[in-house]
């Protein structure tokens with residue numbers, strides 16, 4: 001349903017070299033799939049989300065590669081065709097999405113603005129639809145009469161998810177939709193989202209730095225490091241056999257609450273500067289398994305059963321087998 005090929009995004013700057021936040025990323029998202037995208041702060045997750053939605057200004061940023069949604073290359077569409085496609089095929093819930101509501105409009109008017117723009121529904125049909133959606137995200141339909149400031153953060157974020165679903169898009173990209181909320185509310189929102197995703201059959205790209213949360217709800221997980229997808233696997237496979245040294249290190253950052261003794265380890269060092277060219281594997285300077293090739297040759301993704309990993313350790317294994 002979504003095919004991304006060799007996507008590369010550079011934020012250009014008059015003051016110096018640009019920042020290449022997404023580096024030749026390729027992946028597919030099939031229908032009816034919950035995909036998690038994880039990685040530490042600054043690795044390019046939000047940039048990838050914006051680039052998939054064609055929200056980055058082409059005059060100020062360099063964007064290469066293709067993003068094909070339902071057979072249409074987003075970067076070849078006219079502005080008008082893109083406007084039609086937004087909300088109806090693809091919608092986005094942003095990092096601070098709950099603050100994206102217009103403070104002076106009632107919730108129902110914000111829903112109706114989108115519906116009026118993209119459909120021929122009557123007012124009664126629109127109100128029915130809003131009520132149905134608010135119930136679907138476990139809000140009382142009376143919330144439609146409220147102004148955004150009258151809702152809690154969690155309620156606003158539920159309303160933002162309902163709004164993203166208003167025209168039944170095929171793909172919903174959610175960028176850290178629950179990061180600002182407490183863990184109990186966070187979990188109940190992701191549980192609700194996952195149930196809705198299965199029930200309605202759309203696909204989700206759920207961006208988060210919380211690998212634990214993502215592993216629990218996603219069908220598939222993509223791990224991003226320094227603008228690249230270093231591992232892409234079904235979630236259960238990733239739990240059993242994480243292969244990239246970065247993914248393994250990330251997993252060690254989580255504690256099992258049931259364990260008697262817990263040893264947590266951080267990841268020494270820091271990610272590379274995305275404003276500079278990267279020689280070889282971007283994780284090599286922090287990787288305990290790195291060897292000479294890792295510092296000079298960029299690792300291409302290697303197929304690993306139902307998944308892929310971009311790491312020279314597995315390329316060597318493949319070569320030995322063939």
Ligand SMILES: Nc1ncnc2c1ncn2[C@@H]1O[C@H](COP(=O)(O)OP(=O)(O)OP(=O)(O)O)[C@@H](O)[C@H]1O
Pocket residue numbers: 011019021039040041042043044045046047048209274
């Ligand atoms: N508008 C911009 N102009 C220049 N550089 C930018 C811009 N937005 C982001 N960047 C840079 O691009 C890189 C990736 O940023 P991005 O926001 O995509 O990361 P992220 O993975 O979403 O991080 P976080 O988890 O903190 O949200 C960072 O180095 C950031 O400084």
Ligand SMILES: [Mg+2]
Pocket residue numbers: 045046047095175176
């Ligand atoms: Mg971000």
